Amino acid sequence: DAGITQSPRHKVTETGTPVTLRCHQTENHRYMYWYRQDPGHGLRLIHYSYGVKDTDKGEVSDGYSVSRSKTEDFLLTLESATSSQTSVYFCAIGGQEGNQPQHFGDGTRLSIL
Amino acid sequence: QKEVEQDPGPLSVPEGAIVSLNCTYSNSAFQYFMWYRQYSRKGPELLMYTYSSGNKEDGRFTAQVDKSSKYISLFIRDSQPSDSATYLCAMSEGGSYIPTFGRGTSLIVHP
Numbered sequence: 001d002a003g004i005t006q007s008p009r010h011k012v013t014e015t016g017t018p019v020t021l022r023c024h025q026t027e028n029h030r031y032m033y034w035y036r037q038d039p040g041h042g043l044r045l046i047h048y049s050y051g052v053k054d055t056d057k058g059e060v061s062d063g064y065s066v067s068r069s070k071t072e073d074f075l076l077t078l079e080s081a082t083s084s085q086t087s088v089y090f091c092a093i094g095g096q097e098g099n100q101p102q103h104f105g106d107g108t109r110l111s112i113l
Numbered sequence: 114q115k116e117v118e119q120d121p122g123p124l125s126v127p128e129g130a131i132v133s134l135n136c137t138y139s140n141s142a143f144q145y146f147m148w149y150r151q152y153s154r155k156g157p158e159l160l161m162y163t164y165s166s167g168n169k170e171d172g173r174f175t176a177q178v179d180k181s182s183k184y185i186s187l188f189i190r191d192s193q194p195s196d197s198a199t200y201l202c203a204m205s206e207g208g209s210y211i212p213t214f215g216r217g218t219s220l221i222v223h224p
Contacts, residue, residue: 004156031210042216043157043201058211090156095210101147101203102212104156 003027004105006091012111019078021108023091031095032074033058033102034066036087043090049074081112116140119202119215128224132189136202136215139183143204146178147212148187151199160200161187192222 003026013019023032033048035058045058047066055066063085065077078085088109092102119136126132134148145164149157161176163169169176175188185204189196199219203212 033211040216043214045211048211095205095212100210101145101159101162103159104149106156107154109154 004091004093004103006089006105006108008108009106010109012113013081014113015082016080019081019110019112021076021089021091021110023074023076023105025072025074025091025093027093027103028071029093030071031093032068033092033095034064034074034076035090035092036060036085037090037107038087046076046089083112086110086112115216116213117202117204117215119218121216121218123219123221125221125223126192128192128194128222130192130222132187132192132196132220132222134187134189134200134202134218134220136185136204137183138185138204138213140204140206140213141180141183142206143180143213144207145205145212146176146185147203147205148174148176149201149203151201151217153198157201189220192220194222194224196220197222 005024007022034046035043044060049055049068067075090107091105094100094102117138148161151157166180173190177186199217201217202215205212
């Protein structure tokens with residue numbers, strides 16, 4: 001396993017509440033990513049980080065923010081959750097020099113009622 | 114049209130069959146090609162990683178890239194019920210660390 005831990009693994013919350021998902025890695029990778037996976041859409045990139053305090057948007061970043069204060073932790077925040085953000089969220093690491101492939105965590109299943 | 118096309122399946126085969134999974138793409142700048150396997154309620158797991166054209170073999174798995182046709186394949190020999198999963202292809206440009214993923218093909222291997 002690539003040493004990626006996502007927490008929580010499951011969460012149910014209500015519309016309008018803030019939600020924070022955590023990704024923790026033990027591989028000291030510079031690059032970290034947040035994806036969501038939905039039926040019919042596959043994996044879509046939300047945000048990524050290329051270093052501590054260095055982040056950028058992916059293709060579906062609206063409604064999400066991220067922070068990275070330490071190499072090992074990458075947080076994804078839904079400031080005010082909506083039902084359209086019900087999804088499975090995956091964290092990935094990798095993609096440094098030499099185009100190393102990404103490795104994924106086991107996901108957080110988020111339901112927003 | 115999505116950059117990477119992958120038939121969602123499901124593809125159902127008997128145990129022991131040879132399985133062929135495929136992706137087509139439109140971006141000629143893609144140079145790195147990956148196959149991931151994803152079991153239900155788990156994250157994608159890297160199976161194969163290849164650069165440019167040609168074949169790569171790892172046990173029962175063979176990855177094939179044909180850049181002239183913009184077509185990649187994953188072959189599974191002697192398929193097992195434990196191979197039942199969703200298989201995602203992914204590819205990236207040289208110098209880019211963010212791959213483009215296919216939507217995945219669901220494979221069912223029945224005993």
